[in-house]
Amino acid sequence: MDDLDRQILNILRRDSRTPYTEIADRVGTSEGTVRNRVERMLDEGVIERFTLATRTGNIKAMVEVSVAVDVDTTVVSERMAEWPEVDFVWQVSGEEDVVLVVDAADTAAVNDLITQARELDEVKSTKTRLILDERIG
Amino acid sequence: MDDLDRQILNILRRDSRTPYTEIADRVGTSEGTVRNRVERMLDEGVIERFTLATRTGNIKAMVEVSVAVDVDTTVVSERMAEWPEVDFVWQVSGEEDVVLVVDAADTAAVNDLITQARELDEVKSTKTRLILDERIG
DNA sequence: TATGAAAGACTAACTAA
DNA sequence: TTAGTTAGTCTTTCATA
Numbered sequence: 001m002d003d004l005d006r007q008i009l010n011i012l013r014r015d016s017r018t019p020y021t022e023i024a025d026r027v028g029t030s031e032g033t034v035r036n037r038v039e040r041m042l043d044e045g046v047i048e049r050f051t052l053a054t055r056t057g058n059i060k061a062m063v064e065v066s067v068a069v070d071v072d073t074t075v076v077s078e079r080m081a082e083w084p085e086v087d088f089v090w091q092v093s094g095e096e097d098v099v100l101v102v103d104a105a106d107t108a109a110v111n112d113l114i115t116q117a118r119e120l121d122e123v124k125s126t127k128t129r130l131i132l133d134e135r136i137g
Numbered sequence: 138m139d140d141l142d143r144q145i146l147n148i149l150r151r152d153s154r155t156p157y158t159e160i161a162d163r164v165g166t167s168e169g170t171v172r173n174r175v176e177r178m179l180d181e182g183v184i185e186r187f188t189l190a191t192r193t194g195n196i197k198a199m200v201e202v203s204v205a206v207d208v209d210t211t212v213v214s215e216r217m218a219e220w221p222e223v224d225f226v227w228q229v230s231g232e233e234d235v236v237l238v239v240d241a242a243d244t245a246a247v248n249d250l251i252t253q254a255r256e257l258d259e260v261k262s263t264k265t266r267l268i269l270d271e272r273i274g
Numbered sequence: 275t276a277t278g279a280a281a282g283a284c285t286a287a288c289t290a291a
Numbered sequence: 292t293t294a295g296t297t298a299g300t301c302t303t304t305c306a307t308a
């Protein structure tokens with residue numbers, strides 16, 4: 001992981017379809033070098049995957065979920081990851097145990113999702129934050 | 138947004154470099170249809186961007202930041218988005234105002250980042266959660 | 275939906291550190 | 292031995308009909 005790797009990642013984070021040739025021009029190297037480095041970073045797991053950011057609805061939100069002490073949070077996480085509005089699920093340290101990142105049609109859909117979460121026996125409480133703006137690092 | 142769109146998105150979410158021809162085969166349509174739909178979803182903003190998920194360090198964490206009331210959180214967000222460990226920055230509703238998602242080499246690097254945040258005049262307090270596991274919805 | 279041209283990615287052989 | 296370069300080939304994309 002040197003500075004050239006970081007430059008390549010910064011370009012790909014903003015648009016992962018940027019051609020190797022264009023990346024090479026912008027960072028001042030050859031297409032082959034960019035390709036070799038991207039492949040190396042994939043092998044090493046530095047690049048976990050090529051993906052996309054979507055906004056199918058009008059609301060993005062974080063839902064912090066407290067899970068009962070005697071419950072395996074992994075099982076709860078897996079279940080919630082299946083819900084269609086859920087983009088990803090984090091198991092976290094701290095006051096709450098699980099954080100959902102959701103992309104929902106509207107506030108009503110967020111509410112439905114929270115209700116659905118609270119109806120699970122394993123869930124003690126939830127705290128929701130709307131995501132008002134996202135900036136890429 | 139019909140079922141075909143959702144199928145295309147599901148494939149691209151797992152690997153956004155999947156060729157249109159392969160997606161077409163898997164969902165049972167033509168390359169042109171897939172391409173047109175992806176372009177339409179880009180235009181509509183359903184696909185926000187093609188990006189990648191990285192893990193450059195060993196630690197992922199969420200840092201919830203409270204900002205002083207008289208401060209424009211956008212300015213603080215922009216500044217923090219520049220920090221190399223920061224993957225993205227959300228402005229959120231709720232108790233805290235800004236959430237950083239960071240990917241750092243180790244706990245010491247997370248600590249340095251928190252210190253750096255707390256040294257800003259605009260920052261009142263921070264609360265950090267380690268991300269122990271991530272699951273894709 | 276089909277097809278050909280253009281763009282991009284991949285292979286492999288080579289060079290340099 | 293590892294990283295980088297380059298030329299030739301193959302694949303994908305894109306525009307047009």
